[in-house]
Amino acid sequence: MKFVVIGAGVIGSTLHRLLKRAGHDVIVVEAGKRKVYPTLIHSLLLKGEDVWLARRTLELYDQLRVKTREFPAYTILRDKGELPHLWEEVGVKIEEKYIDWLSSEAIVTRGSDRLVWIGSFIKSTPVVKGEARLSVNGGKTRVTVEGVQLSADYVILAAGAWNSKLYPEVRSKSYFCWAVAAYGPRQLDSSFVYDYELGFYSRPLLGLGLPLGILGDGDVVECEPEERLRVDYRNLVREASKRLGKLTPLYVGWGHCEGSPDMRPAYGRLRDDLLYVGGLDGYGAEVGPAVAEMVVDLVLKGEEKAGYLVDRFDDVQDFRLGREPHELP
Incomplete structure (x- = not known):
């Protein structure tokens, strides 16, 4: 089968490899508007079912030979x-003790957090560069890039904020x-701190x-995908x-x-030949590859993962974004 994947981020890059490994033709279209940083976080310190997605993502990084380093x-x-208890179920080693350099009691975890060299993973994905346009003609989803129409049995929308x-x-x-x-x-x-x-x-x-390190607070501010805020x-x-x-x-990085x-x-499916995958909510490196694998299983095996299907939003008319999933309290 032929696939056109729109977006070469964590998900699009994983889809390319998984579908090619299964013997299919895959074209990835990338407009080049998103920032690609050398490293991102992979953490198992999530909550609910997402912990298991993070665990599976770690296995996929190993299979796909994506470099990671534990801290x-x-x-x-x-x-x-x-x-x-949930974190221990996915293999995290836990100790609670007072940490002098933090002047606080803390949950100390081993096997939970890593840097992922996601930049080299994404940049090694072959892409067609240009802005994609979607249309429906004769009941079939069409993708046009810079005036050229790409044919496909399935189109997968994986463009993140776009x-x-x-x-x-x-x-x-x-x-x-x-x-x-x-x-x-x-x-x-030399360590991760979640305060x-x-x-x-x-x-x-x-x-x-x-x-040198990176600091963040996980705040969510709704805006257009190409708007830069102060x-x-x-x-x-x-x-x-x-x-x-x-x-x-020293420097403010943004995206x-x-x-x-x-x-x-x-x-899930938006149309018979159009699938959507996204809503990674700031933790794409933790769960993105596992969610990409669910898309592949849906198309090739007809398998569905309850609780993650996009049709759970069918009755949603308007909404405000909440806290990122790794914001635990």
Whole structure:
């Protein structure tokens, strides 16, 4: 069969490899509007069913030979509930103790958090460059790129924040996401910190032992997918400095994420020959490849994963985006 995949992000790149491995012809179309950073987070410290998607994604990274590197993680969270038990089910090793350099009790986890060299994975995906246009003609979905029509048995819409622009029936919205590269103590580049008391996370920049890291707060601000917003990062740096020590901001990285009505991934058929996959809600590197695999299983095997199908939004008329799924409280 022939597939046209619109979007060469984490999902599109995974779809290309999985479908090619199954013996199908695949064209990936990429407009080149999204930012591709060298590394992203993969964490098993999620909640609900998404933990298992993250576990499967880790297995797929191994199969697809995507480079990852593990680091210890420190989570400061008072209302833990059943989360530690859930994390242990997917292989995370947990210890709770006082951490001197954080001046706080923390859940210390091993096997939970990694950097994923996602940039090289995405950039190695062969693409047709240009902006895709979708139309329906004679009951069949058509894809046109720079005036050239691409033929396919199936079209898969995987364009992230641009999905609802390409096909307005998609129930998703774009939001602005950003993080700050900062100079500070060496722990920045050797561990993950999730602080739900002060409202920030930090993660290694490249894991080379340099006193450099990335800070974020996970806030969601709805906007158009090509709109750049001004951000005030001073409060984030100030709060993180209370826990981590003196921090000097160096650079603000930004992009656009796609949020679904319930802030969880979604996939399924929009038409007989048109499939949608998205709503990664800021944690594409954690769950994206597993969601891509669900699309492949739907098309090739007729298998459906209850709870993630896009038709759960059929009755949604309007909505506001909530908190990102890895924001636990």
